[in-house]
Amino acid sequence: MSVANALFYLLAALTVVAAAGVVLLRNPIANVLSLLFAFFCLATIYLLAGFQFLAATQILVYAGAIMVLFLFVIMLLNLAPGPKAPKLEEVGLPMFLRRKSGVTVVIAAALLLLGASAILGTQSTGVEAAGAMPREGIDAIRPTPGTNDGLAAEMFGRYLLPFEAVSMLLLATAVAVVVLAKRNRPGDRSA
Amino acid sequence: MNDFAAKVGLTGEQLEHLLAILVRNTVILIGIISVAAVMTLVERKVSAWMQFRHGPNRVGPWGLLQPLADGVKFIFKEVVVPNGANKALYVLAPALAAVPAMMTIAVIPFANDVVLFGKNWGPLVVADIDIGILYLLAIGSMSVYGVILAGWASNSKYSLLGGLRASAQMISYELSMILAILAVVAMAGSINLREIVESQAHGGSIADWNFWKQPLACFLLLVASFAETNRHPFDFAECEPELVAGFNTEYSAMKWAIFFIGEYSAMAVMSSLSVILFFGGWSIPFLPDAPWYLGFAAFLAKTSVYLFLFVWVRWTLPRFRFDQLMRIGWKVMLPLALVNLLATGAWLTFFGPPGAP
Amino acid sequence: MVIVKRKELSLSERLYVPEIVRGLSITFRKMFEKKITRQYPEEPLVKTEVTRGQPRLVVKDDGAIACVSCGLCEAACPAYAITIDGGETDRPIEREPKRFDIDMLRCILCGFCEEACPKDAIFMSDELELADYSRQALVYDIEKLKRPAAAMRRRIEYVNRINDRWRDAPRPPMLVGRDAPHGAHAHSPAAAAQRPHAS
Incomplete structure (x- = not known):
């Protein structure tokens, strides 16, 4: 190593x-x-x-x-x-099984799968396309020299799909934060 | 030397290289701390002269040893940690304020290739990296943490207000500063500081200095560096009449002194940066082939003028009000910097880079 | 009520920069002007006859001090700095202090002792410097307080002159007590002059 x-x-x-x-x-x-x-x-x-x-x-x-x-x-x-976070027993497992939560879990899992597959897929093809030996750890993603141009080429070429997947994740996080931070006012039915 | 090199498993050349790096880094680090120490004296002397006083003149000839005496005093003073302070952060904050300024000095090129003992040791810079300016800005933006955490960890309302003001101010002026620097970067076509200096140095005349091409950017950077280093007329972080001493109200002894080492180091870095970007760094007008030590001296001279300007402005101008500071930052500096960058971009698009034939 | 009208700023003033440059040029020029600070230990203080330094006992030409230990200065001292133990002597003045201490750390240099002294024995000198390593060393006894009259001449003459001015001035009529005109309740000389023979 x-x-x-x-x-x-x-x-x-x-x-x-x-x-x-x-x-x-x-x-x-x-x-x-x-x-x-x-x-x-x-x-x-x-x-x-x-x-x-x-x-x-x-x-x-x-x-x-x-x-x-x-x-x-x-x-x-x-x-x-x-405050202390509630323990799992207090919340109860059903929270995760409710309909709304179920949809969320499915979407999150789909996003995670999409991102992971995008990264994994790109990497294997990328390495093979470069005709290089399989590399381990940090060596696997070390770019060609020439930092800025190389970065742009990598990010918007080879790694475009993971890049977009990450931005999807950011978007999802932003939406989640808005939902979490939203105050429930009386008379407000959405929640 | 070669025997020793063989013992530690290096070739003689590698060992030489390693030693050169060590010596260079040590010299530059000690240099920046000494600059900070000397600046405390310069500040007191210049302020005294401007007020018809003599300034410190008791310790050593003309008070030259005053910083040393101050240092000894600070070391021996008692460290007081206020009640209810977050002790870990309270101790950490001065380091956070001073270290970034000292880290940024790493990319400042002081002189051209050093030729010593008949050998070329490379340019006088700790790290000649391609992203020099970005590194400088990135690490420089860290110094706000020292201020804001000092304010928060002290458990004092004055400190907290000082820290909040400082952070708001630094964020506001960082934008204008970066935009002003970008205009120069666009002209030079590089973010490597050494290359920016060389782009101004090759002609060997004053006319090549970026100052003539970007006077507005130079002015904007000057004002922004006053704000970034929390200096007058923008020193709201330590606005004495309102906040006692601002973020460092609750600090004492060496911890307090470290804030000031940080402030003066940051001043030195900002001055060096301005000299490199606008006044040709180590280049000497009409002497394009000057040896490195003359270039180094020229760099120090130019930087000293800039540092004097910092002190001079401090003892001349009254402090702005905080709303005025924000108004200038967002309504004047930012649009000016944007227009300047836009004009520079348009010029480069239509007339090509300045150095091109 | 005062209404302050804000000055209408001209364009150059509103731009800050020209005014800032003007201010900078002023401070730069002033940097080279003469310093007004007095470099104290090297440059001694200017001492005049009104300089009111530490109190001293005047040594007359015959080598003795004039103090008769009457205790008036002790009583006048607002800081309780003076301690006197009196005693008899064969000299013509019959009494002299056996002990006359002034605690210089308590003395506030007010000069009341000088004013109170009926024998012109104590005067405020022009000595202002006071430093030592212990508190006890700063409680001055007679020997430390003695100072030849020649060294105090200026102050003594000045005090005498001031006292002469009061001595020669016409004595204002006492308006309360014995001297007051009978039955009159005048409270000022002017009122007394208007109605000198009331009743």
């Missing part, structure tokens, strides 16, 4: 841990900071893979602007740590 590969697995693990921290920690500021840490790990992974431009953009846009905005909002609202 090369040094780059070892670093990649370390960073990947750290990213997952930080991402879990975003969901599991109950102090909003800690959530934001672990998300920030996850972004940094991701940016380093991009760097390892040779996408300098992408790494810089990741930090500039996400860590530098969006997360600051998050922090800003949290501080303005002065959020206290949230």
